[in-house]
């Protein structure tokens with residue numbers, strides 16, 4: 267119980283260097299820049315993907331790189347850099363300098379974190395104009411700024427953190443870049459629906475308490491029948507596995523909780539309120555590496571399991 271009152275942190279501590287299956291999706295362009303970033307640090311570029319739709323996340327959200335180290339002492343993750351997500355969900359965050367030994371986080375949120383905010387587009391249109399209640403607004407440049415292009419209004423998504431392992435960045439320096447990263451995003455309506463299902467199933471925790479969420483995969487493809495278990499003592503979380511029919515519950519079939527991951531639903535699992543413990547995925551015919559992981563208060567932490575290639 268005490269863990270739930272503490273800021274929890276994912277420790278992206280792979281137990282070895284043999285997880286070759288996890289490095290395939292990482293491109294490291296050493297010594298090259300595309301001109302967008304300059305300075306003393308490395309950059310992280312990628313795409314934010316909406317978890318529910320699988321489509322690019324909305325433009326105007328923020329992508330940040332955070333160092334989770336301060337959470338070990340009860341603090342908040344430290345923001346190392348932020349950028350606004352562009353059309354197509356793409357982002358590039360420049361000048362990351364970190365000595366974090368426990369990984370860093372790509373966080374997609376409503377620009378609520380970090381001082382940079384990112385929603386600077388509003389400042390281009392001064393709000394000094396008092397509404398002209400007694401006259402026609404013919405002089406207002408409304409047509410120049412269609413509302414559909416405005417950034418989300420601050421509660422469009424919940425904060426989701428996707429980890430980057432230390433081994434992926436520890437050698438990087440000025441001008442280097444990590445590219446083609448995928449950071450997941452969860453809309454507030456989807457989170458609300460998920461939380462309603464958690465409550466329906468009697469869960470005392472939900473995404474607001476922090477959660478481990480992710481996929482169970484082999485060669486980056488979802489697989490059937492995988493489960494996530496906590497291997498620490500006194501750790502028996504309820505793990506929820508999504509299916510393709512939300513009508514009878516996102517995680518239930520005929521009123522019974524799904525018992526393992528379903529490839530047709532992306533092999534998506536969720537552990538609301540996950541404590542810092544050692545977890546592992548298991549599936550017949552596949553092998554996974556255990557990881558020390560847990561959720562951060564206020565964040566969904568995205569942890570995808572990729573089978574270790576023999």
Ligand SMILES: [Ca+2]
Nearest residue numbers: 511514515518
């Ligand atoms: Ca269902």
